[in-house]
Structures are given as C-alpha cells and as structure tokens.
Amino acid sequence: MREHEIKGMVSAHTIIASSIFIATVMPLFFVEHFSVYGTHLTWLYSVSGSVAVVNIIIFWLLGISPPTKKHTLGYKVSRAVRSCLYFVLSCLFFHLVVVLYGAPLLESALETFSLAVLLSCFTTVRCLCVLGPNVQTWIRVFSRDGWV
Known part of the structure; x- marks a missing residue:
C-alpha cells in the first residue's frame, strides 16, 4: 500500500473512533441526569447515529466507494433505496440473532432492537x-473462497 493510503486509513479510523467517544460523552451535556444505565437508549441512539453519519461522510469524502457506472439521478436514488433496504434487513437479522441468543423478545423489545441498530451501524454501514x-x-467478498 502506498504511504498516503495508509495515512488516509489511519486518519479515517481516528475520526471514527473520536466520533464514538464524542457520541458517548455528548449526552452528558444535553440530557439531564444522564447515565449509561438509566438512559441507555439515548446513549445507543447517539452512538448509532454518529457512527452512521461519520462513516457515510468519511467514505463519501475519501471517495472509497466504487464509482457508479451510471450517473443518472434515478440510478443513484435506486442505489440509495437499496442501501437503506439492506440496512433495515441487517437490523432485523441482528435483532433475530440477539433474540436467539437469549435477549428478551417482548419485555424489552425496544432495547433489543436498538442494540441491533447499533450492531448494524458498526458493520453494515x-x-x-x-x-x-x-x-x-x-x-x-464474504464467501469462503472469494467466489461463487
């Protein structure tokens, strides 16, 4: 790898890690009586949102995503809609996996789904x-031998 690619990756990961830290600390200033135990959903939403937004902005600014073959607005909109659909499907998949591993299904469904959204933001986005x-x-990319 070239030197500037390594520097770009290091700076991108530093920005992502600092956004996670800022999202963890930010609710302290905006939410009264904030604690991770008491208002954990606020913490989950702030970290999930900041990770998703910072990842999208960094990859868009660095131009890491593959170039689109078509430059029409309809193609770009359909690509964005499919990306959102895959994100929602990954949230549902992670929710199913967490429930199968023993998380309560009905008692705290909001917390379980919020965890699934956080996991999707860290992986799928x-x-x-x-x-x-x-x-x-x-x-x-994700198959064992690298081809179908």
Missing part, C-alpha cells in the same frame, strides 16, 4: 459504503 448494494459483490 461500512460495508454498504465500500461495496455498495450489490449482492454478488458481498457474496464474493
């Missing part, structure tokens, strides 16, 4: 920014 909403690319 970055993959959507880099790989795009192309299922064949995802299979090729």
